[in-house]
Amino acid sequence: MHSLSRLSVLRSRSRPPSRAQSVAPYQPAGVLSLNAQASADVPQDVVDITLFYEQEASDPSALTSTLNQRADSALQKAKGVSGVTARTGSFSIYPSTDRDGRISAWRGRTEVVLESHDFAAASKLAGQMASIMQVGNVQFSLSPAAQRAAEQKLTGEAIRSFREQAASSAQAFGYSGYSIREVNVGHNGVMPRPVMMMSARAMGADAKMAAPVSIEGGTSTVTVNVSGSVQMK
Numbered sequence: 001m002h003s004l005s006r007l008s009v010l011r012s013r014s015r016p017p018s019r020a021q022s023v024a025p026y027q028p029a030g031v032l033s034l035n036a037q038a039s040a041d042v043p044q045d046v047v048d049i050t051l052f053y054e055q056e057a058s059d060p061s062a063l064t065s066t067l068n069q070r071a072d073s074a075l076q077k078a079k080g081v082s083g084v085t086a087r088t089g090s091f092s093i094y095p096s097t098d099r100d101g102r103i104s105a106w107r108g109r110t111e112v113v114l115e116s117h118d119f120a121a122a123s124k125l126a127g128q129m130a131s132i133m134q135v136g137n138v139q140f141s142l143s144p145a146a147q148r149a150a151e152q153k154l155t156g157e158a159i160r161s162f163r164e165q166a167a168s169s170a171q172a173f174g175y176s177g178y179s180i181r182e183v184n185v186g187h188n189g190v191m192p193r194p195v196m197m198m199s200a201r202a203m204g205a206d207a208k209m210a211a212p213v214s215i216e217g218g219t220s221t222v223t224v225n226v227s228g229s230v231q232m233k
Helices: 002-014 060-079 119-131 144-172 200-204
Strands: 031-043 046-057 084-097 103-116 134-141 178-192 219-232
Touching (some): 031 144, 046 060, 046 084, 046 119, 060 084, 060 103, 060 119, 144 219
Antiparallel strands (some): 031 219, 046 134
16 A cells, blocks of 8 residues: 555656646747837829819709809819819708798708829919819829839838848847748838818909919828848847
8 A cells, every 4th residue: 555655656756847837938038129210201293182062052953963063164174284183072952040040041062173293283273273163272292103113212211221220239149140931011101291282252353354273282191111130149
């Protein structure tokens, strides 16, 4: 009986450690996490000019016809202009009520949007359309092609900055070099900077003149991030 008891104790001592007692995975020494960034303000190369026409009438059907005719006239006038594309914008008709809550009239609004890389051509066309529609808003943006070109250039700059940080940090920690463990390249998209936003009231006095609309684009900030880790050697 005594020998059997001793044998069971020995077996108990020789059991491998449970999962809860297992050793944590090995973490290599000299691993450094880094993040590099490159940004640039890129000139906006696309302009969108929103033209509008508003009208009031007693009959909603007649009002719809009038608004459609005005938008069609604007679209036809824009067809022959090289470098400028025109498309329909928003269209709305809503009732106006009197003090008793009864419909007294109908108001409507139609829009046409001019888009172009040629600011001068778009500005000239908007001025020529003053007898058809007024300028309600002007917005600038960065085209996908310009954004891709900027990101391609900034990616190289961010990668160089990442490698320079890795080399200098390894040397500062007393290592002679490094090897890349993992790296990620990401784009933060485009951060536009607001520029001139003209309202309908601001352009009301000038809308009767066939002079070009004065416009000037701004810039958009394009950013590329490079992050990852290196093994210092």
